[in-house]
Amino acid sequence: MLEVRGLAKSFGPAALFEAVDLDVAAGELVAIVGESGSGKSTLLNIVAGLDRPDRGTVRLDGAALPYGDDDALALWRRAHVGFVFQAFHLLPYLTVAENVALPLALNGVESSQRLERARAALQSVELVAHADRKPGTLSGGEAQRVAIARALVHAPRLLLADEPTGNLDEGHAGQVLECLRAEVKRTGAAALVVTHSALAAAACDRRLRLAGRHLAPA
Template sequence: MTGALLEAKGVVKAFGPTAALAGADLAIGAGEVVAVMGPSGSGKSTLLHCLAGIIAPDSGTVTYDGRDLGGMADVPRSALRRTEFGFVFQFGQLVPELTCVENVALPLRLDGRRRRKAEAQAREWLVRLEVEELADKRPGEVSGGQGQRVAIARALVSGPRVIFADEPTGALDSFTGERVMDLMTQAVRDTGAAVVLVTHEARVAAYADREVVVRDGRTREVALA
């Protein structure tokens, strides 16, 4: 893809003797939603972690907006993940000691935003994700689907250019999962963020603009019907 916002080329990653990625390629344009599919152990989550700069590939390159993530020092790479990347994981990973609004505001607070302004912005996102009534509750007091909406609000609150969603509906029933996907895809399309959506479910991948399959550590584009 010419002018890709985020791109992996020939990415190789092994954990001990086990090769997770064996020359994976993936290019994602600004505002594009791409589903990364594959069986368990295929390397799809490892690819996401390399694309997000969480782990470094053994060889190959990952570039974001023309910058080589592998060549960046830890501090600027961490800042990039905090300000330009957002993350949604299977179990939300909300901080249990914080209220929902404090969880959503956390990326802004870590970036130096004053509490009142950060939480005001967080509440706006809770409204958009239809969970404003949960603002003062803690994660242990909400359902799984509600918690995922809070996690999506947290991922979007800082205005990231890329959202990394790793099995975002994997712990939810079908009805709740579809509602979460409806809200997430609408929100990201409103903001223009790109999405890397890791899933093994075809019904979740159907929300994407295109699909890529990871098998045996390599990537293959899925032809549209």
């Protein structure tokens, strides 16, 4: 589903990575590990259309990312990508259900359908009972599961997670990883997870290491 070929990125005279090839199938979780500064988050940003490569192509379902058109990239991300970050980025003045419904509003889904679909997404992560609560009342693990529901509520083809367990203790991290894995398998999204956590990497189907400017099996 996700196909990366010959990706290269430099900052000034220094090459961050070069000739990166990567494939992620539907319903597959792939972890990218590596030292700080190796380029993991930059690679994720390029796949997300938030940054541009110096060379190479990224395709989703056979269609190349429109790197030359900022407006087209924004529309592509809105329609096809779900994001999960280390910081939960939940809006404190909205309810849990309203937070989950935000991608639907951005994609023009009618208001009458948004909360219904948000509640269904919360049901899938076992948090529908918290739908009308504010994010400040949630534990860290609950907040990250809400973020997973928000990332997947609009049925994106690609899920990108940057240190999704970085703010969680081991117990909550395990719960979140189990939830993330189950939801990726259920929805059939292709998932790319950047992490320093051995626990998070072990929960993925494959592990790759970015080191020495190249991506290889870990």
